[in-house]
Amino acid sequence: MADNRSAAAAAVGPLLLPRKKSSSAAQYTRSASHAGDELRSFRACLRWMCIDHTDGPRSAGSWAVFFLLAVAAPAAVTLALPASAPPRPLDGQVQVSLTLAATLAFLSLCSLLRVGLRRLLCIDRLRHDSDEVRAGYTAQLNRSFRVLACFLAPCSLADAAYKVYWYWIAAPFRSPWWNAAACALETASWVYRTAVFFMICVLFRVICYLQVLRMVGFAREFGRFADVAVVLEHHRRIRDQLRRISHRYRRFIIFCLVLVTASQFSALLATTRPHARINIATAGELALCSVSLVAGLLVCLHSAAKITHKTQAITSVAAAWHADATIHAFDNDLEDPDPALPTATGYLAPANAYRVAPGEESDGYGDDDDDDTRSEDSIDESKLVPFQVNNMCFQKRQALVNYLENNRAGITVYGFVVDRTWLHALFMIEFSLVMWLLGKTVGIS
Template identity: 45%
Template sequence: MEDERGSLLLPKNMEEHHPAHDRGTTELRNFRSYLRWVYVDHSNVCKAGLSWTVFFTLAFVVPTLSHFLLDCPTCDRDHSRPYHIPVQISLSVFAALSFISISSWDRRYGFRKFLFLDKLGDESLKIQRGYSEQMQGTMKLIMRWGLPCFIAECAYKIWWYVSGASQIPHYGSIYVSSIILCTLDLCSWLYRTSIFFLVCVLFRLICYLQILRLDEFARVFQRETEVGSILLEHLRMRRNLRIISHRFRGFILASLLLVTASQLIFLLMVTKPHADVDILKAGELALVSITLVSGLLILLRGATKITHKAHSITGLAAKWHICATINSFDNIEGETPTTAHAISAQAIATNISWGSSDDDEVGDEEDDLDNTKLLLPIYTQTISFHKRQALVTYLENNRAGITVFGFMLDRTWLHSIFGIQLALCLWLLNKTVGV
């Protein structure tokens, strides 16, 4: 699109005039190149038609032709493909879900608005620099997750075509036919997995921007700030998280249900009586399972991390409130505190800590906003007790985070998902293997 909403493929003239792109031009160019590589371009009717054509060809036409053209009932056991159909269906379904989601987001919002780049120029320099660095790391994350799976898939396909050249049906020259069909198979597999990983890492990238904003927002408790301005900033953060939740809730829920269903079906196929399972037959099944579960983990980890960070704000505000209250009771006699006394009281209040002083026992997963040390300046003379109490009460009853149709994506929710999936897995094993 050429209007203000733009396209997922951001035009170069927009990049040059956007303030946040002065340090992130390379990262945005990499994103644009990657999107063109998976061919998600809806900037005009012709390119949109070509994108949909490539999608249908690689997501549905090539897997269908591969199944029927390479059907080999007379092949030996090593070259039979008993799990080819569920593997192809799973990849095609997730590719369709991802492509339709990206197309919908592109049509409604555009690249700049979808990634919150249109408002990034209003943020601090630290947030802009951190977001730019995360965009560069996002491209590395795609390669880190996708490249090993693609290498394994290439090794399997090349072995299958080379070792079974005398058995696999061919059309014309055996070498030309095998090379063309193998290339199409690999391109189809890479396209479908790449577009699924793309949506997952885009969600992770957007969540990281909000985490940077939450870290910046937490600094309001370290300076003299009006409660009204704190409230307005928190309302803005909650609104951004609601927008993200609304945009991704369908994709997250569909991914969770489809991944769970596909894994249960795979488990049923490999554990049923007389199932023919070995690394040569079920290796591709295991590979697609790793791919789909990895993408789901990226989604859930990004959602729970930002939800935990948003909930930590409430704990931080409570610490700020109790430190201020303790400091105010130190001066309860009504005497005007001297400068030395005020500094001493503030130093005592702001260095309270509980538990062991050994930092090694804390662990690497402790959040900076949710630790046992109170290192917060106290401003009891400018912010009254009632205002502080009202702010803490508001934060306790209006917690922000990523939600899926009203359900907060936090660690408790993940525990519930794990319990349900474990129960389904054990039930299925009881039906197929027995106790």
């Protein structure tokens, strides 16, 4: 049975990389996935994290595991601790912050996965892109789990060490087995909630990286496009994809920003209040929680700002392309009236003004006998003088530059573009609130 599945998967082929001796993009129009494609690691990771909503029983199991590890486990351990146990004044704040973050991430993943993992990762749109973009996206898909491990492993190991230290020193239960069970249950709950939160952040990072690859390839091959209409269509396709990504993730980004801000201000208020006992036993877990939440938020904001910056930078590339084409057009008019250059309708080198379209050979001015049958209102670019052709080409390029200047694409959150200016304003607001809170607690003015 396993051999048959592997053979079938091999026959279907990968989703991203093209098969050998096949340059057609038609193979990327397939919408069905299979067990041997590049998404098998994502599917396995989601199943191991118990986030699988492909059918009713698996969805019910995912909700049961979430309720057990994200809600019931921390609440049960907190309520089971005896009154003689050393106090943990900041534990309630830590548990509430992590549970709310995991709930937000879990609900967002449930909503996003309804469209399917293939559509969520924008793989169905790769048929319009080059082989370099597909290869780069495949490498990024494989690298995404290392990124997830880089965030999850240090936080989980640090929290496990903290839990072992606390239960070893405090020993709230008389039986060491109860202490070990409570420590293991709290550690599993922490790892699960942190993994769910980091998972959606890494998914957003991977999706944004695909758009970065598209924009880099678009800018690199900008001058090679044969027509301004091709450039315009390519940019509109990327802009539409960014709008769809923004619509899917805008609620998660805004709620994550509010949640992380509220948790950090609550932690700051709790640690700077008078007579607060701050040491590794009381505030160590709070520090780990704050680092985890802030790291996930920064991953999302950095990815969104990066793709927005790359998308908006295409305007300068178009302006440079427009200036270069205009300058070379006049230089070629003066130096060589008939240069042997390839025909390009969009880049519009002046060679087009002197070249006759294939199948319409004439003496250069097109005064054949059948010219009278043509419409007087139609425009035949092969019969225009160089100035007229260059003027039309200039207007096309200028219209494209104006369009790019007035239609800046990027990741948006309810109409606000997540760029560097937005991040600077957000930082100043957060910094002002921090200074105001410190002024109320420790007297900083």
